[in-house]
Amino acid sequence: xxxxxxxxxxxxxxxxxxxxxxxxxxxxxxxxxxxxxxxxxxxxxxxxxxxxxxxxxxxxxxxxxxxxxxxxxxxxxxxxxxxxxxxxxxxxxxxxxxxxxxxxxxxxxxxxxxxxxxxxxx
Amino acid sequence: xxxxxxxxxxxxxxxxxxxxxxxxxxxxxxxxxxxxxxxxxxxxxxxxxxxxxxxxxxxxxxxxxxxxxxxxxxxxxxxxxxxxxxxxxxxxxxxxxxxxxxxxxxxxxxxxxxxxxxxxxxxxxxxxxxxxxxxxxxxxxxxxxxxxxxxxxxxxxxxxxxxxxxxxxxxxxxxxxxxxxxxxxxxxxxxxxxxxxxxxxxxxxxxxxxxxxxxxxxxxxxxxxxxxxxxxxxxxxxxxxxxxxxxxxxxxxxxxxxxxxxxxxxxxxxxxxxxxxxxxxxxxxxxxxxxxxxxxxxxxxxxxxxxxxxxxxxxxxxxxxxxxxxxxxxxxxxxxxxxxxxxxxxxxxxxxxxxxxxxxxxxxxxxxxxxxxxxxxxxxxxxxxxxxxxxxxxxxxxxxxxxxxxxxxxxxxxxxxxxxxxxxxxxxxxxxxxxxxx
Numbered sequence: 001x002x003x004x005x006x007x008x009x010x011x012x013x014x015x016x017x018x019x020x021x022x023x024x025x026x027x028x029x030x031x032x033x034x035x036x037x038x039x040x041x042x043x044x045x046x047x048x049x050x051x052x053x054x055x056x057x058x059x060x061x062x063x064x065x066x067x068x069x070x071x072x073x074x075x076x077x078x079x080x081x082x083x084x085x086x087x088x089x090x091x092x093x094x095x096x097x098x099x100x101x102x103x104x105x106x107x108x109x110x111x112x113x114x115x116x117x118x119x120x121x122x
Numbered sequence: 123x124x125x126x127x128x129x130x131x132x133x134x135x136x137x138x139x140x141x142x143x144x145x146x147x148x149x150x151x152x153x154x155x156x157x158x159x160x161x162x163x164x165x166x167x168x169x170x171x172x173x174x175x176x177x178x179x180x181x182x183x184x185x186x187x188x189x190x191x192x193x194x195x196x197x198x199x200x201x202x203x204x205x206x207x208x209x210x211x212x213x214x215x216x217x218x219x220x221x222x223x224x225x226x227x228x229x230x231x232x233x234x235x236x237x238x239x240x241x242x243x244x245x246x247x248x249x250x251x252x253x254x255x256x257x258x259x260x261x262x263x264x265x266x267x268x269x270x271x272x273x274x275x276x277x278x279x280x281x282x283x284x285x286x287x288x289x290x291x292x293x294x295x296x297x298x299x300x301x302x303x304x305x306x307x308x309x310x311x312x313x314x315x316x317x318x319x320x321x322x323x324x325x326x327x328x329x330x331x332x333x334x335x336x337x338x339x340x341x342x343x344x345x346x347x348x349x350x351x352x353x354x355x356x357x358x359x360x361x362x363x364x365x366x367x368x369x370x371x372x373x374x375x376x377x378x379x380x381x382x383x384x385x386x387x388x389x390x391x392x393x394x395x396x397x398x399x400x401x402x403x404x405x406x407x408x409x410x411x412x413x414x415x416x417x418x419x420x421x422x423x424x425x426x427x428x429x430x431x432x433x434x435x436x437x438x439x440x441x442x443x444x445x446x447x448x449x450x451x452x453x454x455x456x457x458x459x460x461x462x463x464x465x466x467x468x469x470x471x472x473x474x475x476x477x478x479x480x481x482x483x484x485x486x487x488x489x490x491x492x493x494x495x496x497x498x499x500x501x502x503x504x505x506x507x508x509x510x511x512x513x514x515x516x517x518x519x520x521x522x523x524x525x526x527x528x529x530x531x532x533x534x535x536x537x538x539x540x541x542x543x544x545x546x547x548x549x550x551x552x553x554x555x556x557x558x559x560x
Contacts, residue, residue, distance in 0.1 A: 011266045012296045017273030022289065055262060084265035106269040109276050 035059030165333035432516035
């Protein structure tokens with residue numbers, strides 16, 4: 001069975017592009033666009049890797065990440081944070097919240113693919 | 123300006139100053155503590171007998187509870203004192219201070235207010251990116267769109283087969299996203315320009331002077347009459363300017379007036395009708411120096427000139443002291459312009475006229491002839507160096523004549539794309555990397 005990625009992002013064309021490159025690499029890609037119920041979605045789907053955008057409607061990616069880390073059921077799940085703000089400060093916030101990888105927009109497809117593979121292999 | 127506080131706040135303040143508990147004061151004024159609490163938070167109107175009772179209980183004049191100025195002043199002074207490490211003994215004498223030196227106290231309070239206002243604007247500016255929702259949203263939107271375009275474009279660009287349907291889909295996405303990007307960036311530029319013009323309202327005196335001429339035009343009819351009142355014109359044009367800017371304006375108007383006396387408008391019009399925008403012809407006609415003729419041309423009504431002319435004047439340090447830009451030959455608002463301009467070259471060879479046809483690199487379409495001369499600012503005195511200032515008249519030039527050499531100049535280095543300029547003093551944001559050659 002192929003490994004599953006859950007992509008939580010609200011920009012439809014980014015969703016389409018990332019889904020395409022990951023699917024082509026053999027991943028099953030599920031997507032979700034709302035921050036408010038993202039945590040439930042993660043717990044329901046049980047993906048191998050989560051790609052999480054910071055600016056989401058309903059709830060910020062950082063808050064979602066903190067909730068995931070506080071939940072024993074999913075605390076160890078590899079999470080890749082995507083953000084349009086790449087200052088050191090933002091990276092620190094993400095790391096303190098417990099992300100496994102951090103990527104600033106605009107990123108390259110190859111980097112996303114490589115990072116997701118690396119996270120899944122952990 | 124002291125803001126008007128409400129009676130309840132004053133009661134509370136007086137009570138705290140007197141070291142009374144709310145319940146104690148309520149008891150003395152014969153009301154319930156909860157009612158007093160409502161009064162103190164300005165949630166119940168108070169007047170008449172109750173006000174007198176409370177004032178009596180506090181040992182103050184009832185008037186001092188309804189008139190805010192003094193309490194506000196004291197509150198502000200306490201605020202100012204709390205920012206520094208003041209001894210308790212000194213701190214409690216605030217009322218005595220305000221009473222004995224009311225004007226000094228008002229001055230201090232006023233300064234405190236100004237400091238607070240400035241602190242707030244500094245904070246706002248510093249954290250603009252995080253506190254300015256429009257800016258943050260626009261930038262986020264742009265980056266998201268760029269990300270989507272980049273992802274889709276690299277899928278299409280990478281080797282490997284992609285089904286036609288997917289190809290079409292990514293092509294369409296790129297097309298849509300690029301349109302969105304164009305919109306967002308346009309609105310962002312517009313927003314930044316508006317923000318910039320707001321900021322310029324409170325800028326350097328030279329800026330204020332420039333905006334006076336931009337608003338009223340460079341021709342001032344009131345200064346052309348045979349008996350012009352320089353002070354009245356300064357007062358009229360200088361409304362709302364800072365003191366420093368009014369000083370600059372007065373100096374510029376005095377100069378204008380002196381030029382207009384030597385070169386009356388009617389005679390100028392005759393000369394211009396024959397010779398066009400030629401500063402030499404004007405100087406010869408009135409027997410005056412070239413710099414004065416340049417200034418006169420810049421202040422003539424535009425409808426008698428073949429083309430509007432621009433003018434820049436700088437002092438010996440290169441700082442611009444007068445600025446009349448043209449639509450196609452802008453002059454930088456801050457700092458100096460391009461070191462290649464004849465304006466600055468003239469400083470090195472005083473009294474020598476530099477005439478050059480220029481193209482500004484960023485605006486290759488427009489060609490201008492620059493006339494520049496550096497002249498002494500005052501009369502020669504025995505054994506004393508004179509100071510020089512440089513004038514450059516800017517006249518639009520047609521593109522037809524190609525026989526003359528054209529000097530390629532810039533506006534300022536930051537936005538000049540010229541890759542190998544010897545006069546560069548700052549890297550450009552227009553070229554990908556700064557030239558390696560130093």
